[in-house]
Amino acid sequence: MKTFSEALKRELVFLPEVGMGRYPVPEARPYDAAYFARYQQMAATPMGQALTRARIQLVARHWSGPVLDVGIGAGQFVEARPQTQGYDVNPAGIAWLKQRGAWRDLYSDRWPVLTFWDSLEHIDRPDVAVAKAQRWVFVSIPVFESAEHILRSRHFRKDEHIWYWTHAGLLAWFRRQGFECVEYNDRESQLGREGIRSYAFRRTDN
Numbered sequence: 001m002k003t004f005s006e007a008l009k010r011e012l013v014f015l016p017e018v019g020m021g022r023y024p025v026p027e028a029r030p031y032d033a034a035y036f037a038r039y040q041q042m043a044a045t046p047m048g049q050a051l052t053r054a055r056i057q058l059v060a061r062h063w064s065g066p067v068l069d070v071g072i073g074a075g076q077f078v079e080a081r082p083q084t085q086g087y088d089v090n091p092a093g094i095a096w097l098k099q100r101g102a103w104r105d106l107y108s109d110r111w112p113v114l115t116f117w118d119s120l121e122h123i124d125r126p127d128v129a130v131a132k133a134q135r136w137v138f139v140s141i142p143v144f145e146s147a148e149h150i151l152r153s154r155h156f157r158k159d160e161h162i163w164y165w166t167h168a169g170l171l172a173w174f175r176r177q178g179f180e181c182v183e184y185n186d187r188e189s190q191l192g193r194e195g196i197r198s199y200a201f202r203r204t205d206n
Contacts, residue, residue, distance in 0.1 A: 014147035019169020023031035039074035071119025178205035
């Protein structure tokens with residue numbers, strides 16, 4: 001039992017019956033000015049611009065009002081979409097948002113709609129985060145088939161990614177949080193991002 005307990009603290013644990021895995025990412029994480037600058041460079045590329053358009057289009061198919069973007073990357077979605085504010089834990093991202101009057105604290109209130117573009121898997125308590133959404137949650141995220149798939153994937157990032165889901169596991173997890181999936185697509189993979197799917201989840205337990 002001691003060996004198993006110790007492994008939980010330092011190894012990937014994947015539960016195939018629930019389609020979900022967890023890796024114990026250390027508290028020291030690489031969210032700093034260099035991280036923000038790297039994402040600014042990626043956002044400015046043709047692929048980055050196409051991804052932002054695809055995300056705006058996904059939201060627009062279901063919602064036209066205010067949005068809080070959680071984990072802003074380089075702020076490209078906040079900057080490109082009207083009625084969009086942001087929350088982040090990176091000091092550089094927080095400063096960027098505050099300079100534009102767009103900073104909001106996710107955990108201080110509830111919000112009509114939350115977006116998690118490449119961020120849900122980074123959050124220690126994703127259940128607490130999505131509970132702040134009153135109507136919709138939009139997500140882009142790596143999707144896996146098995147523990148072996150995770151271990152060989154470029155998305156297995158031991159300093160950032162805490163949570164790993166299969167497609168069925170993610171849908172089941174959101175159902176437990178009170179949401180149904182009304183759309184999913186692989187548009188981001190079509191644009192060149194290996195293994196990424198995008199989802200629109202609507203709250204059903206209001």
